[in-house]
Amino acid sequence: MNVGERLTDQNFPESPEKATLEGKNKFLGFWLFLGGETVLFATLFGTYLGLRNSFGKGPEASEIFQLPMVFAATIILLTSSLTSVYAVLALKENRVKAMRGWLFVTLLLGLSFLGLEIYEFIHYVHEGHTFTSGAFGSAFYTLVGFHGGHVLFGCLWLSTLLIRNSGRGLTLYNSPKYYLFALYWHFVDVVWVFIFTVVYLLGKVG
Amino acid sequence: MSNAHAANKSSLWDWLTTVDHKKIGILYLISGGFFFLIGGLEALLIRIQLMKPENTFLTGDLYNQVLTMHGTTMIFLAAMPIIFAFMNAVVPLQIGARDVAFPFLNSLGFWLFFFGGVLLNLSWFLGGAPDAGWTAYAPLSTTSSGSGLDFYVLGLQIAGAGTLIGGINFLVTIINMRAPGMTFMRMPLFTWTAFITSGLILFAFPALTIGFFLLMFDRVFEANFFDASMGGNPIIWEHIFWIFGHPEVYILILPAFGIISEVVSTFSKKRLFGYSAMVFATVLIGFLGFMVWAHHMFTVGLGPVANSIFAVATMAIAIPTGVKIFNWVFTLWGGQIRFTTANLFAVGFIPTFVMGGVTGVMLAAAPADYQYHDSYFVVAHFHYVIVGGLVLGLFAGLYYWYPRMFGKMLNETIGKWNFWTFFIGFHLTFFPQHFLGLMGMPRRYFTYPEGFGLGSMNFISTIGAFFMTIGTILFVYNIIITHAKGKMVSGDPWDGRTLEWAIPNPTPHYNFLQTPLVRGLDALWIEKMAGNKKMTPAEPVGDIHMPNNSILPFIMSLGFFIAGFGFIYFNKGGALALVAIIVGLGIGLVCMFLRSWIDDHGYHIHKKDLPKEDKGADL
Numbered sequence: 075m076n077v078g079e080r081l082t083d084q085n086f087p088e089s090p091e092k093a094t095l096e097g098k099n100k101f102l103g104f105w106l107f108l109g110g111e112t113v114l115f116a117t118l119f120g121t122y123l124g125l126r127n128s129f130g131k132g133p134e135a136s137e138i139f140q141l142p143m144v145f146a147a148t149i150i151l152l153t154s155s156l157t158s159v160y161a162v163l164a165l166k167e168n169r170v171k172a173m174r175g176w177l178f179v180t181l182l183l184g185l186s187f188l189g190l191e192i193y194e195f196i197h198y199v200h201e202g203h204t205f206t207s208g209a210f211g212s213a214f215y216t217l218v219g220f221h222g223g224h225v226l227f228g229c230l231w232l233s234t235l236l237i238r239n240s241g242r243g244l245t246l247y248n249s250p251k252y253y254l255f256a257l258y259w260h261f262v263d264v265v266w267v268f269i270f271t272v273v274y275l276l277g278k279v280g
Numbered sequence: 281m282s283n284a285h286a287a288n289k290s291s292l293w294d295w296l297t298t299v300d301h302k303k304i305g306i307l308y309l310i311s312g313g314f315f316f317l318i319g320g321l322e323a324l325l326i327r328i329q330l331m332k333p334e335n336t337f338l339t340g341d342l343y344n345q346v347l348t349m350h351g352t353t354m355i356f357l358a359a360m361p362i363i364f365a366f367m368n369a370v371v372p373l374q375i376g377a378r379d380v381a382f383p384f385l386n387s388l389g390f391w392l393f394f395f396g397g398v399l400l401n402l403s404w405f406l407g408g409a410p411d412a413g414w415t416a417y418a419p420l421s422t423t424s425s426g427s428g429l430d431f432y433v434l435g436l437q438i439a440g441a442g443t444l445i446g447g448i449n450f451l452v453t454i455i456n457m458r459a460p461g462m463t464f465m466r467m468p469l470f471t472w473t474a475f476i477t478s479g480l481i482l483f484a485f486p487a488l489t490i491g492f493f494l495l496m497f498d499r500v501f502e503a504n505f506f507d508a509s510m511g512g513n514p515i516i517w518e519h520i521f522w523i524f525g526h527p528e529v530y531i532l533i534l535p536a537f538g539i540i541s542e543v544v545s546t547f548s549k550k551r552l553f554g555y556s557a558m559v560f561a562t563v564l565i566g567f568l569g570f571m572v573w574a575h576h577m578f579t580v581g582l583g584p585v586a587n588s589i590f591a592v593a594t595m596a597i598a599i600p601t602g603v604k605i606f607n608w609v610f611t612l613w614g615g616q617i618r619f620t621t622a623n624l625f626a627v628g629f630i631p632t633f634v635m636g637g638v639t640g641v642m643l644a645a646a647p648a649d650y651q652y653h654d655s656y657f658v659v660a661h662f663h664y665v666i667v668g669g670l671v672l673g674l675f676a677g678l679y680y681w682y683p684r685m686f687g688k689m690l691n692e693t694i695g696k697w698n699f700w701t702f703f704i705g706f707h708l709t710f711f712p713q714h715f716l717g718l719m720g721m722p723r724r725y726f727t728y729p730e731g732f733g734l735g736s737m738n739f740i741s742t743i744g745a746f747f748m749t750i751g752t753i754l755f756v757y758n759i760i761i762t763h764a765k766g767k768m769v770s771g772d773p774w775d776g777r778t779l780e781w782a783i784p785n786p787t788p789h790y791n792f793l794q795t796p797l798v799r800g801l802d803a804l805w806i807e808k809m810a811g812n813k814k815m816t817p818a819e820p821v822g823d824i825h826m827p828n829n830s831i832l833p834f835i836m837s838l839g840f841f842i843a844g845f846g847f848i849y850f851n852k853g854g855a856l857a858l859v860a861i862i863v864g865l866g867i868g869l870v871c872m873f874l875r876s877w878i879d880d881h882g883y884h885i886h887k888k889d890l891p892k893e894d895k896g897a898d899l
Contacts, residue, residue, distance in 0.1 A: 078881055095456070099381040103452040106482055110444060114486035117523070121494065121505065121516055128511025130504060205503060209511035212503035216494070230869075234876050247879065 080243040086168045091253035093246050100250045108261050115265050118220055119272060122213040126277065130208015135277035138201050140194070144274045147190045148266065151225075154183035155263040158256045165252055170243050173252065177236060180259065184229045191222050214273065221269055224262045231255060297829040299383035302787060304390050305368030306685060311394050312361030318401070319353035320752055322346045327709070327745035330738050333730040343726035344411035345428065349404075351414030355528070356436055357397040359670055363535045364390075364446055366677050367474045369685045371450060373780035373787070374468045376459025376796045376803075381452035383827040384875070389445035391837035396439025399844050403431035413724060415521055418506035418514040422498045427848055430499060434844035437492045438837070440485055447481030450474055459779075460818040461798035465559065468778045468802075469552060472559050473538030476566040477531050483570070484527035491520035500850050515580060522573035530569035533665060534562060536673025537604055540626045543676045544608050546774055547623035548615025551802055554607040561600035568597045578649045587646040594644035601637055605630060620774070621695030625676035628703050632672060636664030639714065654724070657717025663710045675702070675755070683773045687786045688766035690758050698754040705747025712737035771897030777805040782815045782897055790824045790885060793894040814896025821893070824885045832871045839867025 077094055087093040092101050126135065161176035195215070198204075205215045232255055239248050298304060325346050329338040338346060372380055380386050403409045410432035412421040421429050454475045458467070467475075495517065497503035504510035506517055545552040552558060574582060574590040608630055617623070639661040643649055652658055675698075683689045716737050721728055728734045771785040779796060782804045794817035800806045807815055843864025849857040 076881075078879060099452050099456050102456060103382060103448055106448050106451055110448070110482045110486045113483050114490055117487045117490040117520060121490070121520070124513055124516050125505070125511065128513070130510040205497075205501065209504045209507070209513070212497065212505050212512070216497065216503070231876070234873060238877055247881065251876075 077246040080245055081168060083168055090244060090246060090249035097250040100254060104254045104257055111261060118217045122217045125209040125213040128209035132203045132207030132211050133201055138198055138203050139274050139277050141278060143190060143194060147187055148270050150183050150187045151263055151266050154180045155260055158259045162256045165249065168244055174236060177232060181229060181232050184225055188225055218269060221265055228259055228262055296834050297831045299387045299827050299829055301368045301372050301380050301386060304386050305365045307390055308361045308365035308368060312358050312365055315353050315357035315397055319350055319358050322350035324745055324749055326350060327742040329726060331742040333735050334727055339726050341411055345409040347724060348411050348413050349409045355414060356439055359532050360443060361393055362674050367450055370681060370780055371471050371474050373791060374471045374778050375454060375457060375462050376779050376792060376798060377457040378791050379827060380449050381457055382449045384830055385445050385449050388833035388836060389442040391833045392442030393439045395837045395841040396435045399438060399841055400431055400435030403428050418517040421495060422506050430848040433492050433496045434847055438840050438844055440488055443481055444485045447478040450478040451482065459795050459798055466798055466801045469541035469558055470538035473534040473562055476562050477534045480527045480531045480566055480569060484524045487520055488524035491517060500847055518577055522576045526573040527569045530565055532670050536670045539673045539677040540608060540629055543622045543626040543680050544611050546777055547618045547620055548612050550611055550615040553610035555801060557603055558607050561603040564600040565597060568593060575644055578646045579653045591644050591646045595641055598637060598641050605634055621692055621699055622676045622679035624699045625672050629672040632664060632668035636661060636668055639664065652717060654722055655717035656713045656721045656723055659723045660710050660713035660717060667706055683769050684780055687768050688762050689769050689773055690762050694754055694758040698751050698758060701747050701754060702751025705744045705751055708744025708747060709741050712741050777802040779803050784895055784897055790826060793891060794821055795819050814894055817894060821887060821890060823887055825882055826885060827882045828880055832875055836868050836871035839864045839871060
């Protein structure tokens with residue numbers, strides 16, 4: 075079977091994302107890439123933990139963090155993880171429309187998260203908590219900003235994927251692409267859970 | 281597309297767009313070799329300056345620049361790419377694969393390394409090279425004036441991304457692309473070491489990526505990570521650097537262990553002694569390599585508990601390394617030894633590396649390290665493991681695999697001259713440096729006073745460096761002679777044992793006409809002993825699927841190269857620098873977009889265009 079051919083319910087494989095060697099390679103390679111990403115964020119977290127009380131000329135963490143807004147952002151991002159799970163479930167059953175619908179919701183949630191984060195950063199800058207106000211500021215914006223950058227990249231990636239494959243069904247060629255995006259999105263969510271705990275909760279009470 | 285491939289000419293366009301692991305291996309070798317010559321030249325300048333007390337040949341900041349660039353170039357731009365050259369040229373063949381798992385990424389990894397290396401070296405012509413040592417300790421690196429350190433950060437960031445991509449590629453290749461029957465415990469030891477090295481790259485390089493980002497943010501965007509007056513902490517840089525930097529040492533040496541294992545086994549006509557112990561030792565060294573980074577920081581003042589733990593962990597690495605040394609000796613023991621140039625380098629490697637290992641254990645003793653730290657004793661130690669270990673291993677690999685990579689055998693007579701001049705020169709250069717260090721000569725200083733008794737040993741050391749230069753020139757001469765006058769050899773010139781010798785010369789584009797069936801360790805040797813003329817195939821001759829060439833990796837890397845310039849001149853270049861950043865990153869993103877947008881299914885070489893049957897390697 076040609077990898078570019080649209081899959082039907084009759085010839086739909088158990089795991090279309092891993093049905094070809096290319097798919098298997100991408101699947102494994104992406105998991106390994108996420109392993110590397112883990113070290114990347116671990117280094118950022120380590121740096122942040124080392125500098126989180128070095129406020130320099132800026133305000134202290136407990137003064138500026140607004141938990142309600144961060145909580146809203148957390149709920150939005152976690153929900154987007156759930157919708158991407160629904161998308162993958164639909165992918166495994168060849169329900170293309172449902173899959174694309176859920177991914178579209180995921181994209182909207184991702185963009186709303188980004189909007190909130192930008193609003194939050196602007197708010198902090200007005201409070202005097204900037205990238206250059208102290209070691210804490212540098213570490214905060216680098217860690218949270220790296221995560222935000224990952225969300226932004228994910229949104230661009232997902233948009234490309236949705237536009238490119240509009241009107242095309244699932245194939246052995248594009249199934250791994252959808253699946254890998256979901257993996258990436260879960261990873262970005264998990265990182266946020268750690269940021270919420272280590273940066274915001276610890277900043278508020280630690 | 282397939283017509284373009286049928287006329288597979290060796291044109292420039294073909295080299296820029298190739299995704300063939302064999303060609304990418306050659307690209308890595310040529311560019312890594314070029315940077316090796318530059319790094320060697322810098323070493324020679326250092327040794328000329330230190331030839332006599334109070335010399336004025338190369339002083340002050342210029343000396344610092346040459347010293348920094350020597351270390352940085354040798355580690356990141358010479359040693360790593362030459363290792364990747366071998367991994368590309370050999371690993372897919374050793375596991376019976378037709379290409380790597382991600383041919384496109386393979387090309388991208390090379391071009392990122394290449395443009396990163398070029399960017400770093402352009403600093404010489406644009407206001408001065410980095411001058412804070414290859415370790416770029418803060419706050420020296422954050423406060424160093426000029427753009428040198430910016431070139432260091434951006435150049436290595438781009439090159440490092442390429443290395444990470446390469447590491448992931450080889451992990452997936454080795455896990456997913458092995459021929460039928462090639463179980464993990466039947467993989468040749470070079471493939472095993474490439475596998476573990478790739479794993480170390482995956483988990484070590486992201487730490488460096490972040491380290492470079494922090495340093496870049498401090499320098500370019502006025503962040504305060506390492507600025508103590510704003511609450512920053514320069515020790516964080518040391519931790520991050522060595523969390524990467526110590527695994528990096530094993531990233532470098534493990535493939536050399538693999539090469540030595542292949543060479544010693546082939547030229548003793550024996551199966552590698554203690555194969556499974558060798559595999560286990562490789563894995564253990566890789567694992568322990570992550571537990572020892574703070575032995576570079578004994579004098580920082582982390583306290584006796586931390587120092588003791590890291591000292592013990594460091595000494596523990598001597599055990600698996602010792603296992604390897606004994607296994608090589610036992611492989612040679614009772615073998616039909618042929619002293620080809622490759623084997624001379626391998627046999628020379630064994631005692632030399634042991635000496636580097638012994639000083640390593642001495643340095644691991646934390647209290648004693650307070651005496652050795654930042655002295656020439658350390659310089660002697662790491663040159664014994666990196667030059668005496670890795671570089672001798674790379675030379676062995678070059679003489680061994682040259683016929684596989686280029687179809688011609690390097691001249692053995694010149695090769696032996698190459699070995700003896702380089703080997704004697706090496707010991708002459710670095711052996712006296714142990715004693716210079718014990719006598720108190722600090723590393724990185726551009727001179728030393730008269731009357732301290734340091735002059736004669738420094739002079740001997742410089743003479744040794746000239747011998748090594750002669751050895752290197754002989755090697756370059758050997759390459760020229762070989763390509764001008766050498767004859768094509770058979771596909772199996774050494775009576776090899778592993779799959780890379782089972783194919784005709786020159787290696788077909790698709791490597792294996794039929795995927796081989798592997799029936800044990802030393803797969804080819806098993807077939808030879810069974811009286812077979814070629815490998816037993818695992819499949820009939822059929823259509824072969826191959827990846828398409830692409831120019832995108834080249835353009836994408838060029839984009840990041842341009843953006844790198846923009847960041848380097850961000851504080852001085854004004855609007856032009858900003859334009860470079862936006863255009864450069866834009867080019868990179870557009871290339872990623874195109875890669876996602878354009879369906880790329882590869883192409884097939886059809887059965888009718890293939891030879892009727894597998895001829896093997898003229899055994």
